Amino acid sequence: MAFISGFGSTRASPCNGSVLCTTGFRRRVCLRPVSCTSVGENVNDKGNGAYALRDVSFRAKKGSALDGDYAATLLELGVDQDSQERVLMDFSELLRSLSIETRSMRRLSNKPDTLSVEINLTFNPEDEETTRQAFREFSDTNGVDCVLQKDTAQRRMKRLAMFDLDSTLIQMETADTIARHVGKGEECAVITQRAMNGEIRFEDSLFQRVRLLKGVDVEALDSVKQKVPYTAGAQRLMR
Numbered sequence: 733m734a735f736i737s738g739f740g741s742t743r744a745s746p747c748n749g750s751v752l753c754t755t756g757f758r759r760r761v762c763l764r765p766v767s768c769t770s771v772g773e774n775v776n777d778k779g780n781g782a783y784a785l786r787d788v789s790f791r792a793k794k795g796s797a798l799d800g801d802y803a804a805t806l807l808e809l810g811v812d813q814d815s816q817e818r819v820l821m822d823f824s825e826l827l828r829s830l831s832i833e834t835r836s837m838r839r840l841s842n843k844p845d846t847l848s849v850e851i852n853l854t855f856n857p858e859d860e861e862t863t864r865q866a867f868r869e870f871s872d873t874n875g876v877d878c879v880l881q882k883d884t885a886q887r888r889m890k891r892l893a894m895f896d897l898d899s900t901l902i903q904m905e906t907a908d909t910i911a912r913h914v915g916k917g918e919e920c921a922v923i924t925q926r927a928m929n930g931e932i933r934f935e936d937s938l939f940q941r942v943r944l945l946k947g948v949d950v951e952a953l954d955s956v957k958q959k960v961p962y963t964a965g966a967q968r969l970m971r
Contacts (some may be wrong), residue, residue, distance in 0.1 A: 800854045803887065804867065805840070807877040808847040809964065816847040819876055826870055827853070830863060841965065847876070852883060893969075903961040907941040910956050916944050 806823060808816075827834060833854040841848035855863060864880055871878040881887050895901045911920035920941050927937035 800857055801835075801883040802853045802855065802860075802863075803881050803883045804851045804853055805877075805879045805881075806847060806849050806851070807879075808875065810845055811847055812845065819847060819874055820849070822874065823851075823870065823878075826866060830855070830859070830866060832863070843964070846964070901963055901966050903963055906956075907938075907945065910945055910948060910953065911941065913952055913956055914945070914948050920944055 806819065808819065811819075824834075835852040835854055837849055837851045839849055860880075867878045867880050870876070898905045905924065908917065908920050908924055911917050923932075923937050923940045923944075926932050927934050932940075
């Protein structure tokens with residue numbers, strides 16, 4: 733095994749195992765050699781996750797992670813600075829109690845009323861399920877979204893994102909909004925509430941609400957479409 737740090741001059745011996753690389757972007761990825769006949773000195777970025785030492789190429793192994801490297805993301809909207817500091821202090825105390833090492837932390841949003849941070853962690857992979865359970869309890873207690881992921885190259889190079897639409901990617905319930913626009917808002921709201929109370933199945937509530945909208949003209953739909961309130965950051969994310 734060889735260890736390469738950055739893109740500076742280095743020398744390594746031929747090998748048939750993995751190579752660990754810390755890139756200039758502070759991203760640690762596990763690399764597997766494509767060929768390994770001889771090794772030169774200069775490490776060059778070839779793009780698309782590939783690196784070369786003269787005539788030896790290495791490519792990131794999909795889904796692999798350095799054992800024990802994880803990333804935790806905390807998210808809470810509409811909170812003041814004092815509340816953000818309290819959450820971070822409580823989370824830091826949780827990490828200390830679990831003997832988890834913090835490698836780095838960075839903000840993911842510059843909005844003053846948004847807590848959005850990524851924290852890079854190191855701990856024993858055997859403790860992963862225990863850690864996840866502790867994070868779930870922290871999330872429930874503090875009302876904060878808390879996600880734990882293995883810190884892989886694949887995690888940072890996402891190609892597909894899937895979202896719920898209503899009250900997630902946009903801040904409205906589409907069917908209810910259209911119904912209000914055509915004077916059937918109260919009827920639609922009753923159906924929605926019954927579904928939320930578990931009195932009827934979601935599928936049944938959807939059919940009933942859509943049935944209320946039968947015959948709505950295109951102009952009404954266009955009018956609603958022009959006023960869709962996107963969730964903060966959604967448009968930037970899509971770009």
